[in-house]
Amino acid sequence: MITFLHVFCSVAAWIGFCYMLNSYRRNRDDPALRYLCVTFALSGTSFTLLIPAVWIRLDSLIGVPNITALLASSGVTCLVFGQQITLQYWNHPPAVARRKARTRIALCGLTLAATTILFANLEPSIRHPEDFSVYEGHSAYYFTYLLIYIGVYTSGEVIIARTSWKSAKETENPHLRAGLQFLAAGATLTLGYSAIRLGNLFGSLFGLDFPHRNELSWLFGNTGAFLTIVGFTFPGWAPRLQSAYDWCVRFLAYHRLYSLWATMHRAVPEIALSPPGRRIHDFTTVRELEYRLYRRVIEIRDGQLALLPHADCTAVLRAEAFARKSGLSEGAVRSVTAAVAISTALDRLPTEQPSCSDLRLPGTTGSADSDLDSEVAELLATWCELRLLIPSGGGRGTSGPARPLDRTHH
Known part of the structure; x- marks a missing residue:
């Protein structure tokens, strides 16, 4: 099931990337679209790396077992900050949004540096493309690595959910409102991923074990990620979907x-x-x-x-x-x-x-x-x-x- 979830979200993210790239080509002066293109590319790359066959192949090419875990988590860290920056450009004047974007880019850089240093101190000898977090859960370095990663990920998703819910209440555009609601729902759902990962992290200190924890955490995480993909793209393709629906209704009416x-x-x-x-x-x-x-x-x-x-x-x-x-x-x-x-x-x-x-x-x-x-x-x-x-x-x-x-x- 985990492999299917990764493949499904990977395909969805790359489709979203192509859609956003096409929009950006028509409006190169929009910084929000530029960050969205980067965000979708990172999302597609991260989910692609998590596919076991890709994980194993990339590990073999680089020569470092489980290096794909660091690459995938780094991609997720960057895309979470990218999503926050996009929302800043949607909700603030360009000057204010640029200042907030620089702050988040700096935080993202510090997070990547810290997690990379901690990962370098791990000693993984066996590839674990589907249960790396479970396998490495006993390591103090991994404990700190995951704590930083989940902390940044969770705080980012909370910001995204809160900002999206607030913006959805203020906008009068029905398609944009629905997109923001999808985005908020997706960000909220991913908190289930964070909760399970934190439960695993601290549960191991007390000898607690949760059955099916890995599968359940990915179910929350990937479902939430898919909803955020829908949320960011919905305002663009929803009017076309409405037009197609109206055409079908009139086609049936014409023949009835x-x-x-x-x-x-x-x-x-x-x-x-x-x-x-x-x-x-x-x-x-x-x-x-x-x-x-x-x-x-x-x-x-x-x-x-x-x-x-x-x-x-x-x-x-x-x-x-x-x-x-x-x-x-x-x-x-x-x-x-x-x-x-x-x-x-x-x-x-x-x-x-x-x-x-x-x-x-x-x-x-x-x-x-x-x-x-x-x-x-x-x-x-x-x-x-x-x-x-x-x-x-x-x-x-x-x-x-x-x-x-x-x-x-x-």
Whole structure:
């Protein structure tokens, strides 16, 4: 499981690095993006080094057993400071952020120097790519080494979590707010890694042993790291994800309206700019989708206006009264009465002249103030009601060629 977690987070970090690098190329004057690129590169490198096969191979190349542990922990130390610097640039003017960045860079350098000196005093002879911390836990040098590393790591994650939660409350951008919340959650979750490592460290002094401690600590650490990757990148790709989601919603709406649109076209052929083709061709429509959906809604509304004078006024008014008496919402009342008007118009259309020219449906159906999404929702609800009222063939009025109607409503 540990290997899988390292591979997964490594891939995620390198994808994040490529994404941030592309953003930095378009905006080279943004220091926060520059630090984020470095941070993601360090994250990807650290997780890659922790993969056992990479660990063993690099140890063999350098010739120092477990040197990869020092390299990976140094990368994590640098990225934690890098994340703090990024947040400083997000929350302070450039001059203030630069001053705070210099302080953190100095602290990072001191931490790396101390941990490197302590590591050099270890005497590892056997490679331990998956349980190095457990294997070396008895060493006084390693005790101090890990205490410094976990102390810096934990304090950094606490700062990141606190800063992110505070900034998330202050921002009005929903995508940035969500990204900061992901970041804060990830930083908070990594504290579980710190707690387990510290428990191992001090537990060994009293002869205490925690089962599955290594697996559990990496589960906390890697899950938290993945959430921070999501948090830093979310404000950039979330709007695109929202656009893709909106496109999918409208794609489904466009095709769900097909049956109602085809029914209206069979009764009033002249409403459509182009007649319905085979349904499979309709499913291949992917370009100019918003315009096509808007056009489909307009054509259905044109069909409703053309059919309304042919509706059975008595049946429509009774349906409206019954719907209101039943306690239906205003939207449901509109859908029911519109469905009854269409159904009765389809039945009367071939044989009877318009007899209900003054009929008006309740509410603001098709009003200029309606937005596209609400129009689509109302028409889909109308179609659901209409399917209960007309035969599968679309009603008697659609069984044969429909005569053109007077288009004075245009």
